[in-house]
Amino acid sequence: MKNFKKLLAVLLAGLMLLSLAACGGKKDEASWKFGMLSSANNYSNYLDHLSEAHGAEKTGAELVMFDNLNAAVMALNKNDVATLFVDKASGDYIAAHNIDFVFVEESLYPTTNDYSMMTLDTNKEVYDILNNVIKDMKADGTLDTLIANELTAYINSDPVAKDLPRFDGAITIKVAVTGDVPPMDFVAADGKAAGFNVALLTEIANRAQVNFDLVQVDSAARATALSTGKVDVVFWAKNFPCSVCDDAIWEEEVEGTLITESYFSSPVGHVMPKSDK
Amino acid sequence: MFQKFYDLLIAGGAWLTILEGLWATVQISFLALVLGTLLGAGVCAMRRSKHKILSIPASLYIAVLRGSPVLMLLMLFYYVVFAKSDVDALVVAIITFGLNTAAYIAELMRSALDATDKGQVEAMRTLGFSGFAAFRYVTLPQAAEIAKPVYQSTIINLIQWTSVVGYVTITDLTRVINNISARTMQPLFMIIVGMIIYLGLSYLVTGIFALSDIIKKRKAGAK
The missing domain is CATH 3.40.190.10 (Periplasmic binding protein-like II)
Structure with a gap:
């Protein structure tokens, strides 16, 4: 019984370590994640066009939808998404109010x-x-x-x-x-x-x-x-x-x-x- | 840091807006608690009844209200049930949270009542006291003491659940915090501020309960 408890403790500790490692795990290089607001409604093939325009290294782009700008900015802060796809008005606003960010206009696939x-x-x-x-x-x-x-x-x-x-x-x-x-x-x-x-x-x-x-x-x-x-x-x-x-x-x-x-x-x-x- | 504090929380009357949001949260929580407690007592009485015609609807009520997310219930009430009426969103929120809390309170009251010693009531009855007197002087004080800690955490839960009322056009504390963080683009800072305010509310509730314990002990000591 005592041994069983020990075994259980070791197993749990291992599980905790594993989950910790998974949380701080390396970002998947192949996928290019970007965030977008769900309130900005998108043409359904838009993502394909965009990721095509950005070339092979960025294909497999993954779109992450956010309900509001707060959540999106926080995700950007912790590198959950590489960029946040918004229009110039919002982008300039974010950059003007938060010095950590810049806004760059989309050049390859402008819309x-x-x-x-x-x-x-x-x-x-x-x-x-x-x-x-x-x-x-x-x-x-x-x-x-x-x-x-x-x-x-x-x-x-x-x-x-x-x-x-x-x-x-x-x-x-x-x-x-x-x-x-x-x-x-x-x-x-x-x-x-x-x-x-x-x-x-x-x-x-x-x-x-x-x-x-x-x-x-x-x-x-x-x-x-x-x-x-x-x-x-x-x-x-x-x-x-x-x-x-x-x-x-x-x-x-x-x-x-x-x-x-x-x-x-x-x-x-x-x-x-x-x-x- | 101090500048940020001023810009985000004080400038332009932001602190007043935060207080207004806090007031909405407190209003909904408090009135829903009053409604929930009264209704919960009723449901509890029905649930403990020997007549199936009373106890079955009460169990059903508890099962449905406890088993469904309060946000869905809130949306359903505001956008469907009260859609055509001009009932204020705040009232709908109070009703919804009251109904939801009633289910929890009914169950906590039932478990507290069940935990009291039935032998004491029987003893009272043999001494010639009425059933009501036995309940009032023996069962209720003991049950209240048992229920207290659970009741306290129910209140704290209720306060936190009210943070979804933004979905039904109410500007509560959470909405104010979100609004400020969207306007100033400092969500991280504002979330921490919001958490501290909610934490303060919870501690206030804990404090009130602790105070009531102290007063009770003093009274007992005075005798």
Whole structure:
């Protein structure tokens, strides 16, 4: 019996050592892991194109999806992923706020991340309001001015949140914000939703004379919130080669939804630790 | 280091936002505990009943509520059951966590009651005391003493489970911590800060229980 206990102790100790070794084990050189946010929706063959473009030594690229930027940045910190695949706006934001990282634009297989808004197809009224205003803003150049003025400000400084305008008797549209995607969508120090998306909503509200209610929800519950009608609108980013830029693909892919014209496009690239540059 | 502390936790009223998040966490935890304890007592009474018509639904309730992840339950309540109503998310969270905690509390009460000596109740009854008096003066004080440590850890568990309420549009402590780390891109630092605050809450609960023990001992000493 005593010997049995000893044997068990030795076995357990061995097991512990083994698991420790496995945790700190050498990274598999052949696989090139990179992280991506699950909120940036990807064209399904995208990964193949990308890893092809990066040549043989990087084929077998493995994509790791993260629910939010926090988890992604921590994975990058501990070298779980080699790079984090985000667009220039987010990449610049990360690099501006965390000196350990740099952003490098993807050169071999350049694409853009396009930002739109999404409603249910039963909510055509809201969709039309949003889509028409975005089209108008694109046409008369206000959108470009807004991007030039607001976005850089959000990337480089810590701006305060602005209150959305209120119109008595106007319809109220509930919009989900996650606070997860700076500089587009984050929560300011005072707890209010801020970022470029809110600046855009302010402009849309003024033009269309509608009220927006911002609903802060965890990014993982966005789809549920939209489909159950707890919110009318979610922000929607998509990432795919522009040769196949056709919103119809996405409306088919995400059944029962309508996607507005994109209001902002940002080239994608890699956020990586400074030493890897 | 001090600068980082200031930039992340104080600047721009961030500390107030953290306090607001903490308040949401405390509110949900406390009210869910009150609801859970009352409901748990009821379920426990049903579970211990000799009538199958009462005890079977109670066992079923405990099995279902204890066996399903509280996050799923929360999503189900907010996005399905209360989808069409305008009930505040905070209320839905309190109801969900209350229902979930009730299942645990019912079981901890049952085990505590079962652990008391039945002979003492019989002795009380032979002396002519009513069943209620026997329960009130003999069973309950002893059961409460047995249940105390488990009750304490149930409260601490409850506080930690509430960290998922961000899924139903509530900005609690966890959401505030996540928001700050996304905005400042310092997730590691903020996670440690968040952990310390949750740890503080747990110690507060432990402290309250320890204090109640001390007061009780003093009272016993005074007699």
